[in-house]
Amino acid sequence: MKLLPALTLAALLCLLASAFAAQTAGEPILIGGLFAESGPAAFIGTPTRLVAEMTIADINAKGGVSGRPLKLISYDTESDPNIAQRMARQLIEADKVLAIVGPSTTGEGLAVKKYTEENHIPAIMTVGGDPVIAGGKFGPFAWTFKTPQRTSTAVEKIYAYLAAQKITKIAVLTAKDAFGQDGLEQLKALAPASGVTIAAEESLDPSGTDFSAQMFKLLEAKPQAVVVWTIGPAGAVAAKNFAELPGAKPLLVQCHGQPSPKYLELAGAAAEGTLMPGTKLMAAGQLPDSDPQKPVVLRFIAMYDERGLEKQFPLNTHSGYAFDALTLLRAGLEKAGKPDRDALRGALESLTGVVGVSGVFNLTPEDHNGLSVDSLVMLKVEHGRFTLAQ
Amino acid sequence: MAAARARAAGTSLFALLAVLGCVLPDYELLAVSQHLFLAVNVMALNFCLGLGGQVSLAQGAFCGLGAYASALLHPELPGGSLAIAAVVATAVYALAAAVSRPLEKLGEGFLAMATLAVTLIFTNLILSLSPLTGGTAGMMVDSKLSLPFLGAITGDKPYYFLFLGLLLASVLVFARVRASRLGRALLACHDDPEAASACGVNRAAVRSLAFGLGGALSALAGMLQAHYSGFVSPGQYSLELSLKALLFLVIGGPGRILGPIAAVLLLETALSKIHFLGEARVLVHGLLLGLALLWGPVGAFRTGRAGFTNAPGAGT
Amino acid sequence: MASFTAYAVQTVNSGLALGSVYGLMALGFSLIYNSSRLINFAQGELLLLCGLTLYSLTQAVQVNPIFALAAAAVCGYGAGFAMYSTTLGLSFRSSPLRQLMLTVAASLTWQGVAILVWGKKPLLLPRLLPIPAVSAGPFYLSADTAASLTMALTAAALLSLFLAKTRYGRAIRAVSMNSLAARLQGVSPTNAHALSFALAGVTAALGSMAVGPQTMLRFDMGLGLGLKGFVAASLGGYDSVWKVFAGGAILGLIEAALVLTFSAELKETLSYALLIGLLLLAKTGRSCPEKA
Numbered sequence: 001m002k003l004l005p006a007l008t009l010a011a012l013l014c015l016l017a018s019a020f021a022a023q024t025a026g027e028p029i030l031i032g033g034l035f036a037e038s039g040p041a042a043f044i045g046t047p048t049r050l051v052a053e054m055t056i057a058d059i060n061a062k063g064g065v066s067g068r069p070l071k072l073i074s075y076d077t078e079s080d081p082n083i084a085q086r087m088a089r090q091l092i093e094a095d096k097v098l099a100i101v102g103p104s105t106t107g108e109g110l111a112v113k114k115y116t117e118e119n120h121i122p123a124i125m126t127v128g129g130d131p132v133i134a135g136g137k138f139g140p141f142a143w144t145f146k147t148p149q150r151t152s153t154a155v156e157k158i159y160a161y162l163a164a165q166k167i168t169k170i171a172v173l174t175a176k177d178a179f180g181q182d183g184l185e186q187l188k189a190l191a192p193a194s195g196v197t198i199a200a201e202e203s204l205d206p207s208g209t210d211f212s213a214q215m216f217k218l219l220e221a222k223p224q225a226v227v228v229w230t231i232g233p234a235g236a237v238a239a240k241n242f243a244e245l246p247g248a249k250p251l252l253v254q255c256h257g258q259p260s261p262k263y264l265e266l267a268g269a270a271a272e273g274t275l276m277p278g279t280k281l282m283a284a285g286q287l288p289d290s291d292p293q294k295p296v297v298l299r300f301i302a303m304y305d306e307r308g309l310e311k312q313f314p315l316n317t318h319s320g321y322a323f324d325a326l327t328l329l330r331a332g333l334e335k336a337g338k339p340d341r342d343a344l345r346g347a348l349e350s351l352t353g354v355v356g357v358s359g360v361f362n363l364t365p366e367d368h369n370g371l372s373v374d375s376l377v378m379l380k381v382e383h384g385r386f387t388l389a390q
Numbered sequence: 391m392a393a394a395r396a397r398a399a400g401t402s403l404f405a406l407l408a409v410l411g412c413v414l415p416d417y418e419l420l421a422v423s424q425h426l427f428l429a430v431n432v433m434a435l436n437f438c439l440g441l442g443g444q445v446s447l448a449q450g451a452f453c454g455l456g457a458y459a460s461a462l463l464h465p466e467l468p469g470g471s472l473a474i475a476a477v478v479a480t481a482v483y484a485l486a487a488a489v490s491r492p493l494e495k496l497g498e499g500f501l502a503m504a505t506l507a508v509t510l511i512f513t514n515l516i517l518s519l520s521p522l523t524g525g526t527a528g529m530m531v532d533s534k535l536s537l538p539f540l541g542a543i544t545g546d547k548p549y550y551f552l553f554l555g556l557l558l559a560s561v562l563v564f565a566r567v568r569a570s571r572l573g574r575a576l577l578a579c580h581d582d583p584e585a586a587s588a589c590g591v592n593r594a595a596v597r598s599l600a601f602g603l604g605g606a607l608s609a610l611a612g613m614l615q616a617h618y619s620g621f622v623s624p625g626q627y628s629l630e631l632s633l634k635a636l637l638f639l640v641i642g643g644p645g646r647i648l649g650p651i652a653a654v655l656l657l658e659t660a661l662s663k664i665h666f667l668g669e670a671r672v673l674v675h676g677l678l679l680g681l682a683l684l685w686g687p688v689g690a691f692r693t694g695r696a697g698f699t700n701a702p703g704a705g706t
Numbered sequence: 707m708a709s710f711t712a713y714a715v716q717t718v719n720s721g722l723a724l725g726s727v728y729g730l731m732a733l734g735f736s737l738i739y740n741s742s743r744l745i746n747f748a749q750g751e752l753l754l755l756c757g758l759t760l761y762s763l764t765q766a767v768q769v770n771p772i773f774a775l776a777a778a779a780v781c782g783y784g785a786g787f788a789m790y791s792t793t794l795g796l797s798f799r800s801s802p803l804r805q806l807m808l809t810v811a812a813s814l815t816w817q818g819v820a821i822l823v824w825g826k827k828p829l830l831l832p833r834l835l836p837i838p839a840v841s842a843g844p845f846y847l848s849a850d851t852a853a854s855l856t857m858a859l860t861a862a863a864l865l866s867l868f869l870a871k872t873r874y875g876r877a878i879r880a881v882s883m884n885s886l887a888a889r890l891q892g893v894s895p896t897n898a899h900a901l902s903f904a905l906a907g908v909t910a911a912l913g914s915m916a917v918g919p920q921t922m923l924r925f926d927m928g929l930g931l932g933l934k935g936f937v938a939a940s941l942g943g944y945d946s947v948w949k950v951f952a953g954g955a956i957l958g959l960i961e962a963a964l965v966l967t968f969s970a971e972l973k974e975t976l977s978y979a980l981l982i983g984l985l986l987l988a989k990t991g992r993s994c995p996e997k998a
Contacts, residue, residue: 038672043827086421090417110621110623111620111621114620137529139532176517177525178526209724210724216713216720216966233922237921245716266830504982504986640804669826672814672821673821675814676817679811679814
């Protein structure tokens with residue numbers, strides 16, 4: 001007669017479980033995720049998915065959105081625009097998700113946007129490039145949002161820093177990809193207003209292996225600072241080539257896509273003294289207590305550690321973008337009051353004061369990013385660590 | 391008998407694809423359409439490799455030319471899709487034929503490398519001409535294809551059937567050419583280039599014709615793809631496309647029709663289903679292709695020479 | 707004038723740094739091509755896997771220069787042989803086209819192994835040879851350049867000695883001249899093919915020691931380097947070790963000069979246009995791929 005107690009226990013457990021589940025009662029709200037988990041952008045896409053899952057779990061542990069849990073359905077886009085588009089359609093037409101988070105690269109973003117704009121699906125992208133929310137020849141962006149800082153924001157940050165250092169003559173080395181192209185356009189566009197002249201410009205192949213020739217040419221123009229605009233290892237290669245050239249050298253400034261422990265590791269001694277704008281994630285410990293982002297950033301880092309992600313993917317400037325996308329999504333859903341695409345879109349573009357890891361978001365119908373220059377800090381590499389530059 | 395059987399198999403394959411087009415939900419159709427796009431490129435390559443015996447890796451460049459040209463011409467000439475298609479096909483035909491002429495005398499591997507360089511040059515030019523082409527980010531294609539009787543083409547089904555139609559057309563043209571005097575001249579070049587020359591075949595001329603036909607076909611496929619996906623970027627028409635086309639053709643058997651098409655449809659579907667493998671996918675991809683190459687069906691390369699094998703590494 | 711000298715010095719330095727690597731790749735390419743008429747698309751992956759193995763070795767134990775060189779040689783030899791047994795070794799009876807495509811499949815497979823074992827992030831191979839930077843008057847070679855050049859020159863010298871003086875070297879040359887005649891003389895073409903792959907593996911391993919500290923090792927670097935190796939081999943004309951090596955060095959110098967005089971935008975376009983031109987030049991007069 002041991003069966004009876006066992007059955008009772010099982011029944012009790014069931015009750016208990018359903019009681020817990022009731023905390024986030026109701027049907028889950030389906031959110032689609034598109035992440036480049038393989039292909040060239042995998043180093044960004046894979047950690048982005050892990051952070052997205054972590055954030056969803058965190059939101060659900062706190063009771064979900066209006067009492068309903070969120071559920072993430074995600075696919076790998078293989079860093080390929082065609083596959084990203086196919087997967088976006090699968091998410092919407094087969095899985096019936098409410099909104100999409102991702103994809104990871106600008107090319108994929110444009111491909112997905114084509115579909116989401118036509119079919120009125122809110123998409124909060126984690127792509128670096130501005131074209132997805134630039135309008136003009138890149139089409140409308142009513143339904144498209146992105147969480148990483150705009151390129152122009154990063155350029156403004158750099159120019160403001162240079163102005164404070166009384167530097168007016170610079171040379172630029174930009175990648176031949178969409179990201180670098182964007183950087184070059186903004187560097188040129190904002191230079192006159194900031195009193196900066198660009199004395200020389202060169203380009204690099206982001207998968208290339210040696211840029212000393214370009215660096216050399218840039219230095220021949222005798223700039224006071226060299227600005228390098230590329231994501232990934234090419235930035236470290238450029239720093240090494242720069243350091244190896246003989247003679248006295250100006251400042252080396254990297255872009256906001258560069259701050260990561262990998263940069264320090266790959267560039268080694270050559271990283272010392274280089275400057276770059278970055279999110280506050282990279283210098284969380286040094287933030288003043290008055291900074292509204294400080295608690296959010298510290299909490300994010302604690303969660304990141306707790307999940308064991310730090311070991312796999314050491315914290316870098318890209319880490320927080322998926323967290324911010326989901327934070328915006330939750331804020332939008334709460335403001336909209338119902339899981340409806342139209343209402344969500346309207347709510348998203350009128351959100352203000354949402355504190356995320358990458359900054360404080362103030363969105364408007366014209367600005368689907370909502371981050372200002374204050375969301376970035378200037379970082380300087382000192383003794384193999386990122387520190388706040390003065 | 392064999393020809394009749396092949397015809398029956400072909401008809402049933404296309405009938406099956408047409409039925410699929412009617413029953414599959416739209417987002418699944420998108421995947422099949424992308425496979426069909428690749429299949430057209432494989433058939434295009436079949437002209438120069440299957441008939442003329444020339445390995446080409448320039449298919450990506452020809453396809454991309456079609457896509458970019460159509461994307462750039464449509465805003466200038468709205469509604470003129472047919473005229474644009476004709477112009478693009480003719481221009482790429484002429485270009486491909488012209489490119490192939492001087493390359494004709496290169497041997498197998500060298501020709502592969504030279505045409506590979508053609509594709510790389512195309513990609514780099516697209517990157518360098520960024521004011522026109524949008525560089526790496528690519529550009530959105532907002533203009534719609536418009537055809538007589540059908541009007542502006544939108545939606546998955548119409549594009550699916552356009553791809554299917556283009557594939558059918560390429561199959562018919564291929565079968566026609568293969569059975570013609572030109573086809574026999576090409577096969578002669580393929581089996582023994584010197585003997586073909588000796589018999590009075592103008593090798594450079596017939597081979598450049600095959601190259602041109604393949605180029606034009608790829609360009610048309612690229613044009614459809616550009617308007618279907620709504621954007622063009624250099625990554626879509628890169629070396630990867632050329633390599634894929636070549637791999638599937640070699641696996642399916644150069645010179646044959648159903649083999650390569652079946653190889654594309656089956657293997658591509660299989661490869662798109664192995665998402666769950668995550669990081670192991672590249673490895674499995676490579677192994678799968680290797681196995682298909684080692685134990686897959688043998689193409690026209692050995693037909694007619696049964697029992698005779700070259701000494702290892704004897705060239706030719 | 708001072709600026710011109712500075713340009714020239716810089717061209718030589720950055721040109722030779724990669725030029726030596728291209729030269730090493732080209733040596734491997736032409737070894738395999740000469741013995742088996744096979745163009746090995748997976749040559750770059752040989753370099754990649756050898757480099758990554760060396761990387762793991764440096765992480766595990768303290769590596770001194772002699773040990774590093776020995777490890778590179780063993781690892782390259784093994785990798786080359788493994789590549790042979792999985793491509794050409796399996797497909798003697800297939801058409802040359804299938805053999806070519808098998809090396810493409812091998813390139814994917816090896817890349818897949820690299821991704822699974824070492825991941826997708828670039829890894830920095832430390833400098834394993836203690837060769838200092840050299841500067842004489844206005845001329846200047848950075849430490850990486852000096853190390854690459856030394857390694858490449860030594861490898862080329864050893865290889866040409868091996869091919870000229872040893873029994874096995876002569877066997878490879880015999881097979882490359884006339885496979886059938888060599889077989890009639892009791893030389894096994896199969897062994898010669900396997901040996902040429904293994905030697906190509908060794909040059910690739912040395913190449914990885916040269917390129918690793920400069921540019922890091924990443925799973926997708928193979929194809930690009932392999933291609934440059936092919937261009938270099940075509941430039942050198944395939945028939946002599948020194949000419950092939952010079953082809954690599956010249957390609958590196960041309961590329962650096964192109965970047966300095968035009969822009970990096972044009973570098974790739976021009977170097978591939980150069981490849982087509984060279985292939986055509988090399989083949990004029992020879993109407994067809996010659997038959998063994």
